[in-house]
Amino acid sequence: MDLSPPVQFDLHRRMVRIRVFEEAAGRLAEANKLPGFLHLYVGEEAVAAGVCAALNDDDHITSTHRGHGHLVAKGGDFNRMMAELMGKSTGMCKGKGGSMHISDLSLGMLGANGIVGAGSPIAVGAAFANKYRGRGQVAVAFFGDGATNIGAFHEAANMACALHLPIVFACENNEYGEFTPRSATMAITDIVDRAAGYGMPGVIIDGMDVVAVHEATLEAVARARAGGGPSLIEAKTYRFYNHHGIQNLGLKYRPDDEVARWKERDPIFTFEDRMIENGTMTRDRVDEIWAGLRGEIEVAIKFAEDSPLPTPDQILVDVYTSMTGAAQ
Amino acid sequence: MSDVRKLTYGGAFNEAVRQAMEADENIFCAGEDIGAFGGVFGTYLGLQAKFGAHRVVDTPISEQAIVGLGIGAAVTGLRPIVDLMFMDFICVAFDQIVNQAAKLKYMFGGEATMPLTITTGGGAGLSAAAQHSQSLEAILCHIPGLMVVYPSNPYDMKGLMTACIRENNPTIMVKHKRLLGMSAHVPEENYEIPLGKANIMRAGTDVTVIAYGRMANETLVAAEKLAADGIECEVIDPRTLQPLDTDSIVESARKTHKVLVVHEAVKFGGLGAEIASQIHELAFDYLDAPVARIGAPFSPVPFSPALEQHYLPDAASIEAGIRNLVQRS
Numbered sequence: 048m049d050l051s052p053p054v055q056f057d058l059h060r061r062m063v064r065i066r067v068f069e070e071a072a073g074r075l076a077e078a079n080k081l082p083g084f085l086h087l088y089v090g091e092e093a094v095a096a097g098v099c100a101a102l103n104d105d106d107h108i109t110s111t112h113r114g115h116g117h118l119v120a121k122g123g124d125f126n127r128m129m130a131e132l133m134g135k136s137t138g139m140c141k142g143k144g145g146s147m148h149i150s151d152l153s154l155g156m157l158g159a160n161g162i163v164g165a166g167s168p169i170a171v172g173a174a175f176a177n178k179y180r181g182r183g184q185v186a187v188a189f190f191g192d193g194a195t196n197i198g199a200f201h202e203a204a205n206m207a208c209a210l211h212l213p214i215v216f217a218c219e220n221n222e223y224g225e226f227t228p229r230s231a232t233m234a235i236t237d238i239v240d241r242a243a244g245y246g247m248p249g250v251i252i253d254g255m256d257v258v259a260v261h262e263a264t265l266e267a268v269a270r271a272r273a274g275g276g277p278s279l280i281e282a283k284t285y286r287f288y289n290h291h292g293i294q295n296l297g298l299k300y301r302p303d304d305e306v307a308r309w310k311e312r313d314p315i316f317t318f319e320d321r322m323i324e325n326g327t328m329t330r331d332r333v334d335e336i337w338a339g340l341r342g343e344i345e346v347a348i349k350f351a352e353d354s355p356l357p358t359p360d361q362i363l364v365d366v367y368t369s370m371t372g373a374a375q
Numbered sequence: 376m377s378d379v380r381k382l383t384y385g386g387a388f389n390e391a392v393r394q395a396m397e398a399d400e401n402i403f404c405a406g407e408d409i410g411a412f413g414g415v416f417g418t419y420l421g422l423q424a425k426f427g428a429h430r431v432v433d434t435p436i437s438e439q440a441i442v443g444l445g446i447g448a449a450v451t452g453l454r455p456i457v458d459l460m461f462m463d464f465i466c467v468a469f470d471q472i473v474n475q476a477a478k479l480k481y482m483f484g485g486e487a488t489m490p491l492t493i494t495t496g497g498g499a500g501l502s503a504a505a506q507h508s509q510s511l512e513a514i515l516c517h518i519p520g521l522m523v524v525y526p527s528n529p530y531d532m533k534g535l536m537t538a539c540i541r542e543n544n545p546t547i548m549v550k551h552k553r554l555l556g557m558s559a560h561v562p563e564e565n566y567e568i569p570l571g572k573a574n575i576m577r578a579g580t581d582v583t584v585i586a587y588g589r590m591a592n593e594t595l596v597a598a599e600k601l602a603a604d605g606i607e608c609e610v611i612d613p614r615t616l617q618p619l620d621t622d623s624i625v626e627s628a629r630k631t632h633k634v635l636v637v638h639e640a641v642k643f644g645g646l647g648a649e650i651a652s653q654i655h656e657l658a659f660d661y662l663d664a665p666v667a668r669i670g671a672p673f674s675p676v677p678f679s680p681a682l683e684q685h686y687l688p689d690a691a692s693i694e695a696g697i698r699n700l701v702q703r704s
Contacts, residue, residue, distance in 0.1 A: 169447040172451070
């Protein structure tokens with residue numbers, strides 16, 4: 048591991064922040080304290096953390112329906128995120144977006160997205176704007192294996208390559224599109240095979256290894272910033288919880304031993320073991336970090352619970368930028 | 376007035392875009408064939424030569440990605456104009472228009488602004504058949520967050536397109552394909568016609584006719600013929616369909632007591648249904664007859680000129696509709 052200790056600490060902290068946020072959200076959902084759908088990122092933390100740690104604050108990302116992890120990794124504020132999941136007026140989106148549309152434009156996070164594959168064309172637009180302004184910013188499109196079967200992804204990938212835009216396509220291949228295994232929905236095993244069809248380089252990396260993700264992203268981002276065009280990174284990963292919530296409907300669609308095998312490769316615990324083995328980190332320090340972030344989450348839950356609900360007079364606010372556009 | 380400056384409807388569009396791009400370097404255009412070729416309708420002619428390929432961008436035939444390109448660029452600070460050649464092609468890009476462009480601001484709690492202009496060629500009358508002739512504006516008007524603009528003449532085109540480009544909400548500018556060659560006075564200096572304000576094209580006392588796009592012009596022809604028989608039509612072109620200038624429409628209805636709505640979109644579920652309902656809700660006691668509607672029959676746009684000419688409303692059918700309405704009471 049060539050990464051400096053501060054970078055390692057940063058990667059670790061981003062992953063633990065995601066985990067504690069998602070576990071808290073999962074608990075609240077199971078207690079019926081969160082309205083709506085909840086797609087948890089637990090198990091995939093190395094991807095968001097490894098990618099976002101390679102980005103600057105003014106770089107842009109587009110996300111997926113499983114989007115909390117991406118926002119946390121980009122620096123999302125726990126309080127306002129938790130308030131959004133509860134539909135409170137203090138939330139990131141003032142209670143109008145919720146889990147599936149969580150966003151923070153000030154961090155370059157252009158939104159989770161309820162439509163599979165829809166974020167990629169938007170990331171292409173951000174990348175176009177970044178090239179147009181010429182300030183060296185890049186865009187990253189996060190998407191799952193399932194999204195590579197939808198037209199929007201293909202259009203976005205082709206256009207990005209045709210226009211030679213500074214963008215990284217970051218695929219989280221967790222082997223399932225909702226409840227259906229990848230093998231049933233495509234005749235290829237590796238998403239990266241698709242990269243060549245658009246004329247961009249692609250790499251497969253171990254999505255449970257945050258260092259591998261980070262190093263691959265650094266290379267792709269450097270290429271994009273230098274005018275070298277798009278890249279595709281396929282991170283092989285796995286969601287530890289269900290498509291939706293922790294238990295979902297209790298329906299079984301993945302073999303127990305498969306889930307157990309992936310959990311043994313927990314991206315956070317394996318990274319902690321490596322850091323402790325290398326002497327970069329101590330077990331006590333690891334425990335302190337978890338305890339500190341769990342404390343922050345408790346504060347965020349309290350903040351969210353104590354926050355006011357939006358009032359009905361807010362329904363028509365922000366449909367349009369000025370109310371001149373309001374319909375009757 | 377023989378030296379009055381004239382431009383075509385398409386030329387007025389082009390001039391609005393050119394003047395806007397000269398004034399603001401954050402404006403760029405993207406779409407199929409709009410660069411070197413100038414667009415299949417010629418409305419982007421000469422813009423790439425003037426502003427360069429980085430500001431007037433030829434894209435792949437990828438309507439979802441074209442609109443996505445505009446959304447991503449708009450939300451990160453540029454002012455994109457993206458072209459979807461034919462209005463029928465909005466269907467290919469519907470997710471990006473309806474689920475993304477229209478809703479981002481709202482879903483993000485107001486944080487986003489979306490100064491995106493989508494331009495497209497609408498309307499029938501060129502034997503372009505069912506996939507290149509539709510009038511789908513009612514579908515777009517049904518989506519909160521979108522603004523829909525449909526000019527009926529060159530002067531309005533320039534002023535409304537300028538307003539669309541300056542607007543901070545996503546606008547859809549519909550260019551009627553059969554109006555592209557229409558020529559009329561258009562001032563050279565830049566001007567803006569405010570969105571959401573109707574134009575009373577002709578003042579009258581006996582009946583109000585609401586029509587937009589090419590049908591506004593057909594209605595004016597009908598109105599002149601009726602005037603010879605002493606029937607004075609008030610012709611209102613809403614110019615902007617979303618937001619709709621309901622106040623102007625209702626005010627006229629209260630004055631004339633009879634209203635006809637005309638569009639070349641199919642009648643069922645068309646904008647005429649919404650306009651009629653609003654008038655009934657807001658001016659029922661003033662009406663001498665139910666609000667009447669003229670629209671296309673409930674079929675795809677047919678190919679053969681023999682069919683298409685009967686499919687579309689025209690000055691004659693509008694005149695007949697007005698006479699029929701005026702005879703009531």
